[in-house]
Amino acid sequence: xxxxxxPAAGPAALQRRGRFRPGDAILYVVxxxxxxxxxxxxxxxxxxxxxxxxxxxxxxGLGFLTTQAWGDKGNTLFGAKSFIFGTVVTSFGALLLATPxxxxxxxxxxxxxxxxxxSVVAPLVELLAAIPSVVLGLWxxxxxGPFITGTLGPAIHGxxxxxxxxxxxxxVGSNMFAAILILTIMIIPIVSSxxxxxxxxxxxxxxxxxxxxxxxxxxxxxxxxxxYARAGIAAALILGLGRALGEAIAVxxxxxxxxxxxxxxxxxxxxLASRIAGQYQGADTALQVASLVYLAVILLVxxxxxxxxxxxxVRRVAGRHQV
Amino acid sequence: xxxxxxxxxxxxxxxxxxxxxxxxLVEGAATVAALLAVALLVIVVSSVVRQGWSAINVDxxxxxxxxxxxxxxxxxxxISSAIIGTLIIIGIALVMALPVGVLTAxxxxxxxxxxxxxxxxxxxxxxxxxxxxxxxxxxxxxxVVGHGQAAWKASFALAILMVPMIARSTQxxxxxxxxxxxxxxxxxxxxxxxxxxxxxLPQAVGGIVTGATLATARAAGETAPLLxxxxxxxxxxxxxxxxxxxxxxxxxxxSAEQADPVLHQQAWGAAAVLxxxxxxxxxxxxxxxDRSVRRLKGER
Numbered sequence: 001x002x003x004x005x006x007p008a009a010g011p012a013a014l015q016r017r018g019r020f021r022p023g024d025a026i027l028y029v030v031x032x033x034x035x036x037x038x039x040x041x042x043x044x045x046x047x048x049x050x051x052x053x054x055x056x057x058x059x060x061g062l063g064f065l066t067t068q069a070w071g072d073k074g075n076t077l078f079g080a081k082s083f084i085f086g087t088v089v090t091s092f093g094a095l096l097l098a099t100p101x102x103x104x105x106x107x108x109x110x111x112x113x114x115x116x117x118x119s120v121v122a123p124l125v126e127l128l129a130a131i132p133s134v135v136l137g138l139w140x141x142x143x144x145g146p147f148i149t150g151t152l153g154p155a156i157h158g159x160x161x162x163x164x165x166x167x168x169x170x171x172v173g174s175n176m177f178a179a180i181l182i183l184t185i186m187i188i189p190i191v192s193s194x195x196x197x198x199x200x201x202x203x204x205x206x207x208x209x210x211x212x213x214x215x216x217x218x219x220x221x222x223x224x225x226x227x228y229a230r231a232g233i234a235a236a237l238i239l240g241l242g243r244a245l246g247e248a249i250a251v252x253x254x255x256x257x258x259x260x261x262x263x264x265x266x267x268x269x270x271x272l273a274s275r276i277a278g279q280y281q282g283a284d285t286a287l288q289v290a291s292l293v294y295l296a297v298i299l300l301v302x303x304x305x306x307x308x309x310x311x312x313x314v315r316r317v318a319g320r321h322q323v
Numbered sequence: 324x325x326x327x328x329x330x331x332x333x334x335x336x337x338x339x340x341x342x343x344x345x346x347x348l349v350e351g352a353a354t355v356a357a358l359l360a361v362a363l364l365v366i367v368v369s370s371v372v373r374q375g376w377s378a379i380n381v382d383x384x385x386x387x388x389x390x391x392x393x394x395x396x397x398x399x400x401x402i403s404s405a406i407i408g409t410l411i412i413i414g415i416a417l418v419m420a421l422p423v424g425v426l427t428a429x430x431x432x433x434x435x436x437x438x439x440x441x442x443x444x445x446x447x448x449x450x451x452x453x454x455x456x457x458x459x460x461x462x463x464x465x466x467v468v469g470h471g472q473a474a475w476k477a478s479f480a481l482a483i484l485m486v487p488m489i490a491r492s493t494q495x496x497x498x499x500x501x502x503x504x505x506x507x508x509x510x511x512x513x514x515x516x517x518x519x520x521x522x523x524l525p526q527a528v529g530g531i532v533t534g535a536t537l538a539t540a541r542a543a544g545e546t547a548p549l550l551x552x553x554x555x556x557x558x559x560x561x562x563x564x565x566x567x568x569x570x571x572x573x574x575x576x577x578s579a580e581q582a583d584p585v586l587h588q589q590a591w592g593a594a595a596v597l598x599x600x601x602x603x604x605x606x607x608x609x610x611x612x613d614r615s616v617r618r619l620k621g622e623r
Contacts, residue, residue, distance in 0.1 A: 023516035031430035034423045038446035041483060045453065045461045052464040104356030112353055121357055123609075128364045130601050132544025134572045135594040138579045139367050142374075142587060185363055192360070216346035239452070246454025249546040249572075253579060273456045273547075280550040289468075296460045300453065307452030311445055 056290035078291035086269040091244035094183035106195035129189035137253030145173020170266035174256035177265040187240035194236035198229040235313040242306035248273035378592025408568035415478035424489025451487035455547035463551035474568040480548035485538040496530025529615020540604035546572035
C-alpha cells in the first residue's frame with residue numbers, strides 16, 4: 001500500500017492500522033525491560049547478600065548485632081556491635097555538624113547573596129561533592145590527621161577534657177573525630193544544595209507578605225521559609241545521613257579500623273562500611289566471608305530505611321504541591 | 324491631633340533593636356558558613372594540587388609504578404597503567420549503563436502508566452541510595468567468588484551506580500520536550516516509536532550527554548566497587564578486561580596506606596590527575612546542560 005492511497009482506504013482501514021504496530025511493541029518491550037532493571041537489581045542484590053550471609057546468620061543469629069568481635073577465638077567469632085556503634089556515632093556526629101552549616105549555606109545562597117556571588121559560590125559548593133572519597137581520605141590521612149594530633153585535638157582536649165567524648169588525647173591521626181570531620185565535608189554539599197532548591201521554591205508572595213508585616217529577614221526565614229520547607233529539609237538530612245552511613249573508603253582511611261567501643265572521639269574505631277572495605281584482601285574462611293556479607297546486610301537495611309523514608313517524604317511533599 | 328500620635332518610636336524601641344541584632348547575627352553566620360564551604364574546597368584542592376604538582380611530569384603519565392626494592396636510585400615511576408585501567412573500566416561501565424539508563428527514561432517518561440512509573444522510579448531512587456561498598460560486595464558474591472576478579476566485573480558494579488543517574492537526568496530533559504512536538508508528529512501519522520526515536524529523543528541528546536558525563540565522572544572516582552572486583556596494584560599495563568586491571572582510585576588507596584613518603588607524593592599526583600579529569604568532565608557536562616536547556620526552553 002503506497003502513501004498516496006491511504007486517504008482512500010477509509011476509516012475502517014485506518015482503525016485497523018492503528019491496532020497493532022510492531023515498532024511500538026518492540027519499543028515498549030525493550031524500554032520496559034530496561035526500566036525493570038531497577039526492581040530486578042534490588043531483588044537480586046537483596047537475595048544474593050541474604051543467601052551469602054546465611055551461614056553467619058544461622059551461626060550467630062541476632063546475637064551478631066550485640067557481639068563485639070572480629071575473628072576472635074581462632075577466627076570463629078564475629079560480631080557487629082562495635083561497627084554499628086562506630087557507624088551511628090560517626091554518621092550522626094557528621095549530621096550534627098553538617099546540619100547548621102548546610103542550612104546556613106542554603107540560606108546565604110537563596111536569601112542573602114547577590115546574584116553574581118550566588119553564581120560563583122553555588123557551583124563551588126557542588127564541586128565539593130565531586131571530590132572523590134578516596135582523595136578526601138588521602139587528605140584525611142596526610143593533612144587532617146596530623147592537624148588533629150598536633151593542633152586541633154590538644155586544643156579541644158585541653159579546654160573540654162571534662163566532656164567524655166573529648167576525654168582522651170589524640171595520639172594517632174586515625175580516630176573517629178577525623179572520620180566525623182571527613183563525613184561532614186562529604187554531606188555538606190548534598191544537604192545544602194537540596195535545601196537551597198527548597199528555599200528558592202518558597203513562594204515569593206509568602207515571603208513578601210511577612211516582610212510587609214515588618215518581619216526581619218531572619219523572622220521571615222524562621223516563620224515562613226523553614227515551616228514551608230520542613231519536610232524537604234528532613235528528607236535532605238536523611239539523604240545526607242544515608243550517604244554518611246554508607247561511606248566506606250574515606251572512613252576506612254582515617255578511622256583507625258579498631259574493633260573497639262570508645263567513648264572518646266579521639267580514639268580509633270570502625271564502621272560497618274569501613275570494616276567491609278578494610279577486609280578486601282583478608283577474607284580467608286567461608287565464615288569470615290559470610291560474616292562480612294552479614295555486615296553488608298545490616299548496612300543495606302540501614303540504607304534502605306533511610307532512602308525509603310526520604311523518598312516517601314519527598315513524594316508526599318511533591319504531591320501536596322501539585323494539588 | 325498630636326495627642327493621638329503614637330508615643331513609642333517604632334524604629335528605635337528596645338525590642339526592634341534586639342530583633343535587628345538577631346537578624347544581623349544570623350545573616351553573618353550564614354555568610355560565614357558559605358565562606359567555610361568554599362574555604363574547605365580551596366583547602367582540599369590546593370593541598371592536592373600543591374603536593375601533587377611535584378609528582379607530575381612526563382614520566383608520571385608514561386611510566387608504570389616502579390617497584391622499589393630499597394637499593395640504589397629510585398627508578399622513574401608513573402601511573403600509566405592506572406590511567407589506562409580507569410579508562411577501560413569506565414568505558415565498559417558506560418557502554419553497559421548508557422543504553423539501560425536512556426531506555427529506562429524513555430519508558431518512564433513516554434510509555435509507562437503513571438502508577439507503574441512511580442513505583443519503578445522509586446526502585447531506581449532506592450538503588451541510587453545503596454552504598455557503593457554494598458554494590459561491590461554484591462558483584463563480588465555474584466560473579467567474582469569462584470571465578471576471580473576482572474575489570475568488566477568492576478565495570479558492572481560501577482554501571483549499577485551509573486544507571487539511576489543517567490535515567491534521572493534523561494527523564495528531566497525528556498520532560499522538557501514540548502508536548503506539542505509529540506502531538507505534531509503523531510498527528511502526521513507517525514507511529515509512537517517513530518515519534519519517540521526521531522522527534523523526542525534527538526531533542527534530549529544534550530541532557531543525555533550531560534547525565535552520562537556526570538555519571539562517568541562520579542564513577543571514575545569511586546573506589547569501593549573496585550575493592551572486591553578489580554583490586555590490582557599493577558606495575559604493568561594491561562588491556563584485558565577479563566583480568567583485574569589497575570585503576571587510579573585503587574592506586575591512591577593503596578599508596579596512601581604505605582609508609583613511604585615517595586608513594587604519598589605519587590598518590591597526591593594521582594589525586595590531582597583524578598580531580599582534573601572529574602573537573603573537566605563536570606565543566607563539559609555543565610556546558611551541554613546549559614546549551615540544551617536553553618534550546619528547549621527557547622523553542623517552547
